[in-house]
Amino acid sequence: MQPIQMRAVSLNTSSLSYKIRKQLRYGDKPWSGLLIGMAGLVVLLMFAIGLLIWNGSAEARLQAGLAFILPTLDASWNPITENYQAWPFIYGTLATSISALAIALPISLGIAVFLSELCPEWLRQPLGWMVELLAAIPSVIYGLWGIYIFLPQIVAPLGSLMSEVFGSLPALGLLFSGSIPESGQSRLAAALILSIMITPTIAAVTRDVLLAISSSQREAAFALGSTQWETIWQVLLPYGLSGILGAVILGLGRALGETMAVTMVIGNSIEGSASLLRPGYTMSSVIANEFAEAYNAMHTSALIYVSVILFILSVLINILARLMVWRVARQTPQEARA
Amino acid sequence: MITNQASANSLPLIRPEINYSRRKLANKLMLSFTGLLTLAALAPLVWIIGFVAIKGSQTITWAFFTQLPRPLGMAGGGVLNAIEGTLILTIIAAFFAIPPGILAAIYVADHPNTPLGASVRFSTDVLSGVPSIIVGLFGYALVVKTQGHYSALAGGLALAIIMFPIIVRTTEEMIKLTPRNLREGSLALGAPEWKTYLSVILPAAIKGIITGILLAVARASGETAPLLFTALGNERYEIGQIISSGIRSRQGVWSIFNRIIEQPVDSLPLTLFKYSQQPYPERVNQAWAAALVLIGIILALNIIARLWVNYSSSNLKGK
Amino acid sequence: MEINQSSRLTDKNRTHPFILSELDSQPQPSAQYPAFAPKEAEQIIIEIKNLSLHYGKFKALGDISMSIPQNKITAIIGPSGCGKSTLLRSLNRMNDLTPKVHIQGQILLDKVDILGANVDVVEVRRRVGMVFQRPNPFPKSIYENVAYGPRLYGIRKRLDLDNLVEYSLSQAALWDEVKDKLHQSGMALSGGQQQRLCIARALAVQPEVILMDEPASALDPVATLRIEELMHTLKKSYTIVIVTHNMQQAARVSDFTAFMMIDNPATRTGVLVEYDKTIKIFTNPENKQTEDYVTGRFG
Numbered sequence: 044m045q046p047i048q049m050r051a052v053s054l055n056t057s058s059l060s061y062k063i064r065k066q067l068r069y070g071d072k073p074w075s076g077l078l079i080g081m082a083g084l085v086v087l088l089m090f091a092i093g094l095l096i097w098n099g100s101a102e103a104r105l106q107a108g109l110a111f112i113l114p115t116l117d118a119s120w121n122p123i124t125e126n127y128q129a130w131p132f133i134y135g136t137l138a139t140s141i142s143a144l145a146i147a148l149p150i151s152l153g154i155a156v157f158l159s160e161l162c163p164e165w166l167r168q169p170l171g172w173m174v175e176l177l178a179a180i181p182s183v184i185y186g187l188w189g190i191y192i193f194l195p196q197i198v199a200p201l202g203s204l205m206s207e208v209f210g211s212l213p214a215l216g217l218l219f220s221g222s223i224p225e226s227g228q229s230r231l232a233a234a235l236i237l238s239i240m241i242t243p244t245i246a247a248v249t250r251d252v253l254l255a256i257s258s259s260q261r262e263a264a265f266a267l268g269s270t271q272w273e274t275i276w277q278v279l280l281p282y283g284l285s286g287i288l289g290a291v292i293l294g295l296g297r298a299l300g301e302t303m304a305v306t307m308v309i310g311n312s313i314e315g316s317a318s319l320l321r322p323g324y325t326m327s328s329v330i331a332n333e334f335a336e337a338y339n340a341m342h343t344s345a346l347i348y349v350s351v352i353l354f355i356l357s358v359l360i361n362i363l364a365r366l367m368v369w370r371v372a373r374q375t376p377q378e379a380r381a
Numbered sequence: 382m383i384t385n386q387a388s389a390n391s392l393p394l395i396r397p398e399i400n401y402s403r404r405k406l407a408n409k410l411m412l413s414f415t416g417l418l419t420l421a422a423l424a425p426l427v428w429i430i431g432f433v434a435i436k437g438s439q440t441i442t443w444a445f446f447t448q449l450p451r452p453l454g455m456a457g458g459g460v461l462n463a464i465e466g467t468l469i470l471t472i473i474a475a476f477f478a479i480p481p482g483i484l485a486a487i488y489v490a491d492h493p494n495t496p497l498g499a500s501v502r503f504s505t506d507v508l509s510g511v512p513s514i515i516v517g518l519f520g521y522a523l524v525v526k527t528q529g530h531y532s533a534l535a536g537g538l539a540l541a542i543i544m545f546p547i548i549v550r551t552t553e554e555m556i557k558l559t560p561r562n563l564r565e566g567s568l569a570l571g572a573p574e575w576k577t578y579l580s581v582i583l584p585a586a587i588k589g590i591i592t593g594i595l596l597a598v599a600r601a602s603g604e605t606a607p608l609l610f611t612a613l614g615n616e617r618y619e620i621g622q623i624i625s626s627g628i629r630s631r632q633g634v635w636s637i638f639n640r641i642i643e644q645p646v647d648s649l650p651l652t653l654f655k656y657s658q659q660p661y662p663e664r665v666n667q668a669w670a671a672a673l674v675l676i677g678i679i680l681a682l683n684i685i686a687r688l689w690v691n692y693s694s695s696n697l698k699g700k
Numbered sequence: 701m702e703i704n705q706s707s708r709l710t711d712k713n714r715t716h717p718f719i720l721s722e723l724d725s726q727p728q729p730s731a732q733y734p735a736f737a738p739k740e741a742e743q744i745i746i747e748i749k750n751l752s753l754h755y756g757k758f759k760a761l762g763d764i765s766m767s768i769p770q771n772k773i774t775a776i777i778g779p780s781g782c783g784k785s786t787l788l789r790s791l792n793r794m795n796d797l798t799p800k801v802h803i804q805g806q807i808l809l810d811k812v813d814i815l816g817a818n819v820d821v822v823e824v825r826r827r828v829g830m831v832f833q834r835p836n837p838f839p840k841s842i843y844e845n846v847a848y849g850p851r852l853y854g855i856r857k858r859l860d861l862d863n864l865v866e867y868s869l870s871q872a873a874l875w876d877e878v879k880d881k882l883h884q885s886g887m888a889l890s891g892g893q894q895q896r897l898c899i900a901r902a903l904a905v906q907p908e909v910i911l912m913d914e915p916a917s918a919l920d921p922v923a924t925l926r927i928e929e930l931m932h933t934l935k936k937s938y939t940i941v942i943v944t945h946n947m948q949q950a951a952r953v954s955d956f957t958a959f960m961m962i963d964n965p966a967t968r969t970g971v972l973v974e975y976d977k978t979i980k981i982f983t984n985p986e987n988k989q990t991e992d993y994v995t996g997r998f999g
Binding site: 071073074075077078079081082083084085086088089091092095096099149150151153154156157158161170172173174176177179180181182183184185186187188190191192239242246268270271272273276296299300301302303307327330331334335347350353354357358360361362365 | 397404405407408411412414415416417418419421422423425426428429430432433481484485487488489491497498500501504505506507508509510511512513514515516518519521522523542545549573574575599600603604605606609610613650653654657658665668669672675676679680683687
């Protein structure tokens with residue numbers, strides 16, 4: 044048998060051609076350089092967004108300072124006199140998001156409990172998928188359905204009912220004072236639609252938290268003679284509390300940033316009333332409505348200043364939520380329920 | 382305090398019959414309540430999709446898909462500009478989001494505990510929580526302001542930022558799911574890392590990655606807020622016309638391409654939004670029809686992604 | 701202190717829907733394995749008659765009959781996979797939690813068939829408590845862990861709960877160790893302490909029978925010994941049924957022993973091979989398979 048002929052390859056490692064050939068053959072350095080570059084891009088992007096809006100808001104920040112965001116009873120938003128106070132928008136965002144959370148919480152808990160504890164095995168995936176589908180519907184379509192169907196048929200009558208029932212109560216009445224416009228455009232409408240939109244988020248995470256709880260906890264509770272509800276309410280939900288809290292905060296984060304559906308149903312006015320039944324305005328809505336036709340550079344800067352507040356709020360809440368959900372993921376014992 | 386022996390008889394005796402029926406009632410009530418709440422939550426789903434289907438189908442005609450909008454107040458016309466706009470925007474967004482997304486995900490999957498890896502994870506979380514309107518502002522500041530005009534490019538970039546975190550997250554998870562020995566086997570044969578990834582790992586994870594891409598596309602195609610001040614909208618946009626007029630006036634490929642991506646464009650959700658605000662019933666009807674098309678596309682993407690998931694997970698198990 | 705509860709079951713003035721079912725006149729002996737009853741005149745608290753259990757198509761337990769005497773410790777031993785835990789879990793209907801389970805036969809608790817249609821599972825589980833292989837205290841304080849059960853039954857007064865908690869923890873030989881830290885988390889205790897906490901928790905609802913599924917297998921030898929001592933004390937007031945893979949433990953601790961095995965490798969159904977006083981099983985068993993197992997020739 045013939046010996047294998049070795050091809051003579053130059054071993055001169057300092058020659059340029061060798062270096063080039065080596066890179067082409069292995070290409071590890073360019074590859075990891077590429078990876079690091081792309082990874083760096085992600086981090087850069089996050090900083091870039093923050094930086095850009097910070098800079099863009101410089102003019103307004105210098106002029107309006109912190110008074111921009113402070114609560115005030117008669118706020119103005121006047122591009123002509125350049126008197127900008129963002130409190131109505133901040134209030135609108137917070138009021139609608141927190142109300143949406145209050146409405147969505149029991150419903151999401153109910154769904155999560157049903158899907159993880161009560162639902163028959165074969166129904167679990169299809170139902171879970173349908174709940175996820177709620178999250179896939181675009182915001183504009185929620186808005187469209189809101190304007191022409193949900194508001195006239197449900198929100199407007201509900202609003203009139205609420206103003207009758209709650210309007211005259213001592214403290215709570217402030218939230219329900221005044222009457223809801225005929226069109227139904229109000230903070231209530233925004234809160235209701237937002238609650239539908241964030242329910243899938245909270246429900247899905249809560250369901251996962253419950254499913255991850257080891258079955259030994261359930262067994263312990265049942266072996267003591269608990270009913271199913273007692274097990275869920277007194278053992279499982281307290282066990283998963285921090286994860287559920289994380290889910291709730293995640294939902295809050297989503298509600299804060301929602302733009303289109305809210306813009307279409309909230310009425311877009313800075314009336315001055317704190318009532319849920321009256322039209323309002325949110326931070327994202329004012330940006331969406333006014334930015335393209337901003338009056339001048341200061342107006343633009345003021346709007347970007349609003350976006351800075353919104354950005355900081357969303358990012359903080361998002362980080363808080365992730366921390367809580369991560370904490371639960373690390374805490375759950377080895378044996379998870381199949 | 383009591384001792385073991387004495388007064389053991391003063392211990393309360395457990396008598397289940399005291400609150401037995403109350404416990405059973407509470408149990409039945411609350412459990413049925415959760416079922417009810419689930420139905421209540423799913424009701425809007427059926428309601429919305431139902432109404433969109435009913436109202437939208439009343440206005441869907443062949444012309445709807447193939448014509449540009451008619452002037453305000455006139456009946457008829459279609460949303461071809463929006464459909465093509467959505468297409469272009471999605472292509473641009475995919476172009477900018479997918480390669481960097483996959484590469485960044487590979488880095489994170491390989492080096493999860495380095496400072497850069499942790500930062501990427503953190504940034505992905507933060508990015509996914511940024512309100513879409515702010516993404517639009519970013520796109521405006523970065524592209525529109527510097528170029529001096531609205532464009533599909535700006536809109537596509539904004540949508541890319543929205544798609545990005547989704548792609549990074551799903552790709553990272555899919556890569557982590559591929560068995561370790563695939564990678565080790567390839568490296569042991571002397572293959573460089575880039576080849577290992579391109580020929581071995583990515584093909585193994587491809588179905589999951591495609592699922593992630595489909596879901597990201599579904600999400601991006603439904604976004605409106607980022608496009609409000611980047612793509613802006615354009616009722617005269619029609620790619621066929623651009624290409625044919627470009628050929629007729631002998632413009633180069635590059636300039637035709639430019640004319641396609643450097644104009645403002647409409648998208649289905651954007652058109653939907655604008656029409657819904659207008660006082661003309663024909664426009665509102667078309668908004669419903671556009672909603673139907675949009676939901677159709679998104680549902681289709683979600684269903685395909687689901688089927689991919691089932692297919693891919695059973696594939697992985699087979700290995 | 702003995703809390704005598706058997707009388708309540710037959711109390712006709714009771715409105716509790718733990719309904720009496722019709723009793724069969726005679727137990728039906730199965731074809732291969734005769735029904736077992738201890739030969740001495742013990743008071744029987746649980747009687748298992750022709751119990752068969754299927755998980756879907758798989759027959760896990762084959763026609764088991766035995767009588768469990770009151771205030772004694774009965775051990776169930778056998779090689780792994782022979783259905784010991786399944787049998788144990790049938791006694792408090794914990795197998796209901798597993799999907800696709802079919803049970804045939806009867807399990808009579810104080811002469812009432814707990815597998816009957818009208819029987820309330822919640823009450824069964826109160827009377828037949830269970831301690832698991834891995835301690836599973838709730839993520840609550842020690843006090844709240846023990847008070848969980850009594851609270852379910854409407855006991856709200858602070859004094860009552862305090863007394864019950866102290867009594868249960870004393871019975872579980874844990875009171876002295878935790879009496880100063882009742883409000884610390886139950887999960888902060890050591891493994892052996894957690895298991896005794898679980899025992900105290902089970903005792904707090906005043907059961908008649910305590911089932912123990914390999915209670916010491918996750919514990920170190922010192923903790924194991926304490927649990928075994930505890931069992932001797934507890935059997936004065938309660939009936940104990942223990943599943944263990946540790947033969948020496950069964951020999952040390954139990955009065956009666958049941959030996960189970962797989963009938964054949966094809967079907968892998970668990971059957972009861974022999975059941976008698978522990979002394980007999982370990983020194984002079986009737987069945988050759990029993991003898992092989994206890995002398996360590998297999999298993």
